[in-house]
């Protein structure tokens with residue numbers, strides 16, 4: 001389970017990195033705030049996992065694995081908003097894969113509590129994030145190319161409305 005914690009904390013910092021790309025220079029405050037929101041959610045996932053591990057008295061050697069927390073190189077090099085959504089989805093999928101790995105171990109060991117916890121608390125969340133990001137991608141991809149900037153601007157406004165301006169929490 002500790003690998004899952006590391007993964008969620010890594011994911012948290014990767015979303016923050018995406019947020020910082022669009023917070024100032026490229027000025028998409030709504031998208032920037034969405035990424036801060038996703039980052040906060042992953043922090044709380046990691047926090048809940050740690051509590052769950054502590055409550056179950058599962059033996060833990062370390063919470064952060066040896067390689068530590070790294071910003072993914074594809075996320076580091078993101079320049080364009082459309083690509084940031086693809087990278088955010090990849091970020092979510094990395095956690096999802098880790099979640100499935102943990103779930104499989106729990107199934108093999110007949111750990112019903114852990115299976116249930118992972119299904120209800122974690123799986124649903126990662127499905128929801130995948131859907132949210134895919135919906136935004138589709139809305140951008142559906143329009144004619146001369147309207148791409150307009151739709152990005154409109155979605156940005158909606159996101160700002162939904163999540164509020166969270167950029168101040170980063171800088």
Ligand SMILES: [Fe+2]
Pocket residue numbers: 008011042045092095126
């Ligand atoms: Fe996550």
